[in-house]
Amino acid sequence: MSDDRPATVPLDHTASTERGNDFETPGQPGRRGLSRRAFIFGAAATLPLAVSGYAVAVEPRRGPILTTYQLSPPDWRPSDGLLRIGVIADLHACEPFMPVHRIEEIVEGANALEPDIFVLLGDFVEGLNGFYAKPLPMADWANALAQLRSPLGSFAILGNHDWWHDPTDRASAVRATLAARAIPVLENDALLIRRPGTAGFWLGGLGDQLAFKGTGRGVDDMGRLLSQIPDDGRPAILLAHEPDVFPQVPARFGLTLSGHTHGGQIALPLIGRFPVASHYGQRYAYGHVHERDRHLIVSAGLGVSGVPVRFGVPPEIVLVEVGAPETLALHNAQNRAEQTTALTL
Numbered sequence: 001m002s003d004d005r006p007a008t009v010p011l012d013h014t015a016s017t018e019r020g021n022d023f024e025t026p027g028q029p030g031r032r033g034l035s036r037r038a039f040i041f042g043a044a045a046t047l048p049l050a051v052s053g054y055a056v057a058v059e060p061r062r063g064p065i066l067t068t069y070q071l072s073p074p075d076w077r078p079s080d081g082l083l084r085i086g087v088i089a090d091l092h093a094c095e096p097f098m099p100v101h102r103i104e105e106i107v108e109g110a111n112a113l114e115p116d117i118f119v120l121l122g123d124f125v126e127g128l129n130g131f132y133a134k135p136l137p138m139a140d141w142a143n144a145l146a147q148l149r150s151p152l153g154s155f156a157i158l159g160n161h162d163w164w165h166d167p168t169d170r171a172s173a174v175r176a177t178l179a180a181r182a183i184p185v186l187e188n189d190a191l192l193i194r195r196p197g198t199a200g201f202w203l204g205g206l207g208d209q210l211a212f213k214g215t216g217r218g219v220d221d222m223g224r225l226l227s228q229i230p231d232d233g234r235p236a237i238l239l240a241h242e243p244d245v246f247p248q249v250p251a252r253f254g255l256t257l258s259g260h261t262h263g264g265q266i267a268l269p270l271i272g273r274f275p276v277a278s279h280y281g282q283r284y285a286y287g288h289v290h291e292r293d294r295h296l297i298v299s300a301g302l303g304v305s306g307v308p309v310r311f312g313v314p315p316e317i318v319l320v321e322v323g324a325p326e327t328l329a330l331h332n333a334q335n336r337a338e339q340t341t342a343l344t345l
């Protein structure tokens with residue numbers, strides 16, 4: 001290199017020197033290195049901004065993770081076979097956090113799991129006020145959900161946001177919009193789902209427990225729901241948007257599937273999940289709960305409500321595999337064998 005080439009000075013150095021701050025290079029006269037105090041102060045000042053930016057702009061909009069559970073509720077016999085349930089919870093369709101193209105991607109990912117049945121656990125509509133988000137036309141998100149594909153079809157319950165703001169008309173509209181796309185809404189109703197080679201199982205949907213905002217009252221009627229399910233030995237699954245009903249769930253339901261809490265939307269080490277929309281705090285905030293020989297799965301859901309934030313609680317699609325212990329063991333052994341075969345081919 002020639003010694004007479006023009007001297008170049010990195011723009012940052014120039015700017016820094018002109019401002020007379022600490023961004024200077026050691027070894028150059030009149031320049032000092034970034035002081036430890038300045039570094040710590042800068043990091044402390046920018047960390048909350050970076051975390052907030054991530055929590056608002058990145059995690060709520062990221063592609064969903066897949067969370068899988070394998071369960072053997074007490075009412076599942078070997079003859080009931082294996083049931084793979086795809087769970088979609090708390091979509092909260094809205095711009096810009098859950099636009100149509102994102103719902104379509106979620107549906108595509110869910111279909112790739114090839115479950116036997118899909119259950120949609122309520123809160124289809126926006127959960128943010130107009131300052132943060134714009135509602136989507138119901139037909140838009142419903143058309144995307146209608147693309148879910150499984151041998152037994154899709155079944156839905158309503159969530160509190162499907163009722164709130166306009167208690168009767170909104171719930172009616174959500175119900176009709178889904179029903180028009182061959183997605184029945186179960187509200188204190190049960191259906192016998194028949195499957196080839198098995199006796200089938202009962203699927204019950206509870207009416208929303210918080211339908212009337214600010215009153216703590218809902219349209220849930222466990223007595224009516226239970227009266228439709230005979231003691232016929234078939235397994236029974238309950239769909240209940242809010243998990244707080246779990247302590248009152250009758251033994252007839254070996255498995256309850258819920259959403260609503262969004263896993264708190266924020267989860268921090270040592271502190272835990274917050275805020276959790278449950279009277280039981282962390283107890284039913286997220287994941288698998290096993291009490292009184294009944295199983296509960298609480299999904300973190302896909303969208304956001306209240307505030308457009310997720311941190312440490314990514315959007316998720318849930319896959320629940322249900323069967324007797326020997327059924328699950330056989331299924332896992334077959335999976336391992338398939339994987340081994342694929343690796344050796």
Ligand SMILES: [Fe+2]
Pocket residue numbers: 090092123127159161260261262301305
């Ligand atoms: Fe929700």
